[in-house]
Amino acid sequence: MSWFKRTLNSSIGGKLIVAVTGLGLVGFIIAHLSGNLLIFVGREALAEYAEGLRKFPAILWALRIGLVGMAVAHIGFTIKLNLANKAARPVGYAKKTYRRATLASRTMVLSGLTLLAYIVYHLLHFTWRTTDAEIAALGPYEVYDMLIIGFSSPAISAFYIIATVLLGMHLSHGISSVFQTLGINNPKYNKLFRCLGPALGTVLALGFITIPVAVMTGFVTR
Numbered sequence: 001m002s003w004f005k006r007t008l009n010s011s012i013g014g015k016l017i018v019a020v021t022g023l024g025l026v027g028f029i030i031a032h033l034s035g036n037l038l039i040f041v042g043r044e045a046l047a048e049y050a051e052g053l054r055k056f057p058a059i060l061w062a063l064r065i066g067l068v069g070m071a072v073a074h075i076g077f078t079i080k081l082n083l084a085n086k087a088a089r090p091v092g093y094a095k096k097t098y099r100r101a102t103l104a105s106r107t108m109v110l111s112g113l114t115l116l117a118y119i120v121y122h123l124l125h126f127t128w129r130t131t132d133a134e135i136a137a138l139g140p141y142e143v144y145d146m147l148i149i150g151f152s153s154p155a156i157s158a159f160y161i162i163a164t165v166l167l168g169m170h171l172s173h174g175i176s177s178v179f180q181t182l183g184i185n186n187p188k189y190n191k192l193f194r195c196l197g198p199a200l201g202t203v204l205a206l207g208f209i210t211i212p213v214a215v216m217t218g219f220v221t222r
């Protein structure tokens with residue numbers, strides 16, 4: 001077996017792939033939030049951004065394929081590692097003790113699976129525009145109006161907010177774990193590494209939540 005295949009099949013190789021693809025997905029989330037926050041600049045800024053994204057279709061498709069590849073590897077290797085863990089301990093612990101485990105760390109699989117379901121709905125809602133006739137009738141760059149129509153429904157806004165809280169929790173534990181997986185360990189900075197996940201997870205989740213809240217409260221209007 002080649003070195004590459006051996007590494008892929010090892011538990012540390014799998015953890016490395018989950019960590020590195022997770023970091024790549026965080027990069028997308030930061031870029032995606034930055035683009036969407038242009039709603040606070042105005043209709044034209046958001047339209048220009050949407051138009052800019054489509055100016056170079058080859059680059060857009062390369063990024064999309066990379067994004068899907070990272071998501072598939074992230075989820076696939078997480079499932080593989082979980083199954084291997086279960087196989088190594090078929091009986092399980094007599095009593096689960098969660099001495100230092102946070103809620104975010106205990107719910108990684110649940111928050112990850114809910115996020116997956118959310119992303120499928122989100123793509124149908126805003127990328128393929130198949131869930132709402134009013135959104136489907138908009139032009140390709142009328143993203144400002146699309147967000148206002150989309151978040152005018154309290155049920156849809158509530159769903160986005162709940163999913164975003166789960167995203168924040170998932171990132172909070174995920175980002176902190178990356179340092180451990182990559183072996184970045186320095187007693188001087190470990191406390192900072194542990195805080196970085198919850199801090200970034202909270203900032204990103206709050207950033208996304210401002211958008212449905214701004215529409216629901218009438219801060220952003222048509």
Ligand code: HEM
Pocket residue numbers: 029032036050064115119122123126127143147160164167208209211212
């Ligand atoms: C309030 C929160 C959010 C808003 C307002 C928002 C808005 C949008 C919009 C407008 C699009 C369509 C872009 C276009 O076709 O021009 C989009 C696509 C997308 N969003 Fe979001 N989004 C939000 C949260 C998220 C989150 C939390 C994730 C991931 C965890 C996410 C992942 C995606 C993906 C993967 C696409 C498809 C990108 C592509 O077509 O290449 N979004 N989003």
